[in-house]
Amino acid sequence: MTTTLLIPTLNEIIGMKEIMPKIKKGWIDQIIILDGGSTDGTIEYARENGYFVYVQKRPGIRNAYTEVWPMIKGDVVITFSPDGNSIPEAIPALVEKMKEGYDMAIASRYLGEARSEDDDIMTGFGNWMFTNMLNFLYGAHYTDAIGIYRAYKTKMIYDLGLDKDDGFIFAEKLLKTHISWEPLLSVRVVKRRLKIAEIPASEPRRIGGIRKLQAFKWGAVILLQFIREKFVWR
Numbered sequence: 478m479t480t481t482l483l484i485p486t487l488n489e490i491i492g493m494k495e496i497m498p499k500i501k502k503g504w505i506d507q508i509i510i511l512d513g514g515s516t517d518g519t520i521e522y523a524r525e526n527g528y529f530v531y532v533q534k535r536p537g538i539r540n541a542y543t544e545v546w547p548m549i550k551g552d553v554v555i556t557f558s559p560d561g562n563s564i565p566e567a568i569p570a571l572v573e574k575m576k577e578g579y580d581m582a583i584a585s586r587y588l589g590e591a592r593s594e595d596d597d598i599m600t601g602f603g604n605w606m607f608t609n610m611l612n613f614l615y616g617a618h619y620t621d622a623i624g625i626y627r628a629y630k631t632k633m634i635y636d637l638g639l640d641k642d643d644g645f646i647f648a649e650k651l652l653k654t655h656i657s658w659e660p661l662l663s664v665r666v667v668k669r670r671l672k673i674a675e676i677p678a679s680e681p682r683r684i685g686g687i688r689k690l691q692a693f694k695w696g697a698v699i700l701l702q703f704i705r706e707k708f709v710w711r
Contacts, residue, residue: 479506480572481551481631484559485538486523487513491685492560493522499565504572507550511541537655543640546631555628556659561684562595563626570676571628580671581629581662584678585621591677599692607660607699614707615667620675622663623699629662637665648701654694664706 482505486493502508510523510530523530531548533541553575557563567584574582586593586604593601608622634640639658649655666673 478553478572478576479551480553480555480575480628481505481507481509481549482555482557482568483509483511483542483545483549484557485511485513485541485625486515486519486559488515488517488519489559489685490515490517490519490522492683493519495684496559496561496563496565497523497526497528500568504568505551505555509545509548511545513538513541537649538657539639539645539655542634542658546634546640549631551631553628554631556625558625561682562680564678564681567626567676567678570678574674574676575628575630577674578672579674580633581627581666582674582676583619583621583624584626585619585675586624586678586680588620588675589677591679593680594682595680603692603696607696607703610700610703611660611663611667614703615664617663617667617673619663619673623660624680625657625659626678626680627659629666633666633671634658634662637662637669639665644702644705645698647705648698651701652694652697654698656695656698660699661702661706664703668706 508528510528512520512530512532520530531545533544555571571582604623608619611617611622612619644661
């Protein structure tokens with residue numbers, strides 16, 4: 478089993494300098510920096526340190542994922558935030574879970590003794606609400622269904638149709654935003670009855686950069702997706 482570490486960035490130079498040296502290259506087989514058009518030196522820092530950088534062409538993180546996916550060589554991909562929220566030491570544990578035969582393994586911020594130091598009242602409630610809503614609607618058992626930090630089989634994105642616009646485009650156009658595919662991925666993995674694992678991984682506070690969260694718009698998109706997936710999509 479080979480593994481690709483996919484790292485989305487947008488003006489994360491402070492976090493990159495702090496976090497990237499902690500990632501041991503022996504843990505994974507490929508590292509891709511997926512950049513949204515940084516102007517703070519993130520791209521230059523990554524290239525100077527030997528990382529492959531892909532700069533997305535279309536706006537939105539899921540569009541960036543779709544563009545870069547053909548460049549992923551690993552059987553498994555781990556999506557990782559370099560802003561300090563994702564702890565590098567959880568990478569080997571995620572890899573081990575995938576070697577055990579799981580289709581997806583999530584680094585949960587809320588499993589066991591794990592905690593999110595980056596949550597505020599709104600994000601903490603939102604993560605709890607949408608995770609429990611997903612569990613109720615689909616009979617799942619997630620503790621963290623929304624977060625980016627997870628490992629999953631690379632080909633699963635095509636198998637579940639997440640590279641297509643149909644699960645996103647209506648809600649995104651309605652709310653004039655772009656959303657990532659993690660919430661919908663969590664839903665479709667359960668609907669397909671694939672094997673899911675979670676490991677505890679606390680979320681430290683962000684290191685530098687600016688939070689890109691659009692809480693109300695993204696929350697509304699997730700709600701519409703959950704309803705559509707339950708009553709429309711097959």
